[in-house]
Amino acid sequence: MLDSQSALIEKINRLRRERGALILAHSYQSAEVQDIADLVGDSLELSRAAAREDRARCIIFCGVHFMAETARILRPERPVHMPDPNAGCPLADMITARELAELRKAHPEALVVTYVNSTAEIKAQSDVCCTSANAAQVVNSLPPDREIIFIPDRNLGGWVAEQTGRKNMVIWRGFCPTHNRILERDVQEARAAHPGALVVAHPECRPEVRKLADQIASTSGMVRFCRESPAREFIIGTEVGMVWRLGRECPGKRFYPVSELADCPNMKLTTLEKILWELEEMSHPVEVPAEVAERARRPLEKMVEILGT
Ligand code: CIZ
Numbered sequence: 395m396l397d398s399q400s401a402l403i404e405k406i407n408r409l410r411r412e413r414g415a416l417i418l419a420h421s422y423q424s425a426e427v428q429d430i431a432d433l434v435g436d437s438l439e440l441s442r443a444a445a446r447e448d449r450a451r452c453i454i455f456c457g458v459h460f461m462a463e464t465a466r467i468l469r470p471e472r473p474v475h476m477p478d479p480n481a482g483c484p485l486a487d488m489i490t491a492r493e494l495a496e497l498r499k500a501h502p503e504a505l506v507v508t509y510v511n512s513t514a515e516i517k518a519q520s521d522v523c524c525t526s527a528n529a530a531q532v533v534n535s536l537p538p539d540r541e542i543i544f545i546p547d548r549n550l551g552g553w554v555a556e557q558t559g560r561k562n563m564v565i566w567r568g569f570c571p572t573h574n575r576i577l578e579r580d581v582q583e584a585r586a587a588h589p590g591a592l593v594v595a596h597p598e599c600r601p602e603v604r605k606l607a608d609q610i611a612s613t614s615g616m617v618r619f620c621r622e623s624p625a626r627e628f629i630i631g632t633e634v635g636m637v638w639r640l641g642r643e644c645p646g647k648r649f650y651p652v653s654e655l656a657d658c659p660n661m662k663l664t665t666l667e668k669i670l671w672e673l674e675e676m677s678h679p680v681e682v683p684a685e686v687a688e689r690a691r692r693p694l695e696k697m698v699e700i701l702g703t
Contacts, residue, residue, distance in 0.1 A: 402666050403430055409673035414451030415475075417669065418444060418465070421613045422633040422661040423456050430666065434639055436613045437461040437510055438525050445469040454672055455680070456664045458483040462680040463514045467687045467694065477668035479678040481660045483511055485598075488568030489546040491515045497543050501564055504541040507533060508693060511570070512546055514682045518689035522696040526550055526597050526612035530557040535700045549573065553597040553604060572633055572658040573598035580653040581606040584629045588650055594619060595631030595652070603631060613639075620644050633658050 407430075410417060418440040419431035428434045433443055437457060444453050445468040452473040455462035458481045466474045494516060498506065508520035509529065517523060524532040533542060533554050542560065544551040546568035555563050576599050585593065585606075594616050595607035604610055611619050613636055620628050621644050630637050631652040640649045672678060682690070 399426070399666070402670060406430060406666065406670050406673060409670070410454070413673055413676075414449070415454050415673060416444060416447055416450035416452075417454045418456060419664075420457035420461060420635075420661065421639045422635040422658050423664060424635060424662055425638040426666055427456050427664055427669070428635070428638055428642070430669070431456065434642075436525065436527065437464060438527075439614060441465040441468050444472075444474075452676075454669060456669065457481070458486075458658075458660050459680070460486045460511060460513055463682050463690075464510060464694070466680050466682050467514060467517075467690050470682070470684070470687055473676075474680045475672050475676060476678050476680055477665070477672045478663040479680075481663040483660060485547060485568050485570045486512050486516075489516060489566055491519060494519050494543075494545065497545075497564065497566070501541055501543055504543045504564065505536055506543045506545065507536070508545050509547050509550055510694075514686050514690045516545070517693055518686050520545075520693040522700065523693045524697055527614050528697070528701055529554045529597070532697055532700055533558050533560060533563075547598055549599060549601065549604075550597045552601055553610065570598045572656050573631075574600060575655045576600070576603050576631055576653050578602045578606060580655075581629070581631065584650060584652045588627055588629055590625075591627035591629045591648075591650065592623065592625045593629045593631060593652070599631050607631060616640065617643050620647060620649070632656065633661065635661060 417431045419428050419434045441464040444465045454475050462474050462476050506520040508523050510525050541562045543564045545566040548565050548567050551565035592608040594609045627648045629650050629652050634651045634657050637649045637651050
């Protein structure tokens with residue numbers, strides 16, 4: 395490690411103690427950000443851990459905007475800060491409140507199932523949330539004859555329809571640009587380069603990529619699968635930051651990104667320098683209007699109720 399980087403980390407460590415800050419990092423963050431975090435995980439794991447943790451006076455959320463919002467919604471009285479407030483999520487922005495209202499109008503009997511990768515405003519208009527780890531379970535828990543509006547990710551929606559055999563799903567057209575950059579030929583080339591490796595792909599990947607995978611899993615599912623599998627090598631079809639997390643959590647195994655292009659520019663806006671500035675200035679609090687937070691909490695709680703956790 396460079397001297398300048400250890401000096402930066404020392405300052406971060408001093409200030410996080412003084413501020414009583416809990417630093418959370420999503421699995422798609424850069425290696426150095428993951429390494430200084432109190433906890434690395436998926437968006438919901440992080441938000442729920444943040445809500446349960448009583449000692450922290452504030453949260454520094456290293457991820458994208460909807461994730462920090464979710465942490466705020468689940469425990470509104472505790473300040474949540476982002477090192478870079480420009481870290482948005484293009485997938486979350488692919489459906490507007492107005493578009494959802496129109497969809498609801500066109501399908502008045504439908505239940506709205508919303509992937510957590512969505513804005514608070516959209517969650518507030520939804521019946522139940524899901525993550526990529528539990529989307530099929532959430533959909534399966536709903537009455538089979540009730541139409542479902544699934545938003546905003548078409549790839550996750552398509553995968554859930556396949557898993558559940560459900561035909562009455564209206565799936566919105568959104569997609570994650572980072573996962574969409576992974577192509578069939580990337581999987582073929584990676585397999586040729588690492589013939590003994592298993593391919594594990596995220597459900598946000600294109601269907602043709604998914605079909606080539608040995609296993610489809612959310613980020614938390616990837617950790618579990620790779621830890622438990624007897625295989626020693628894995629080709630990982632999701633954002634490249636995940637390769638670092640898997641390497642840390644599954645010692646002795648090897649991980650290869652399916653494509654170096656699957657690098658989310660929004661996730662990588664967070665740097666150690668910006669974490670330090672936020673701890674110094676505390677100038678980027680994440681605000682969710684109380685009335686929106688109140689309505690957005692209900693579909694999140696409904697999901698937790700369905701999972702029974
Ligand atoms: O919910 C998350 O954290 C994301 C973006 C993906 C996943 O599979 O965990």
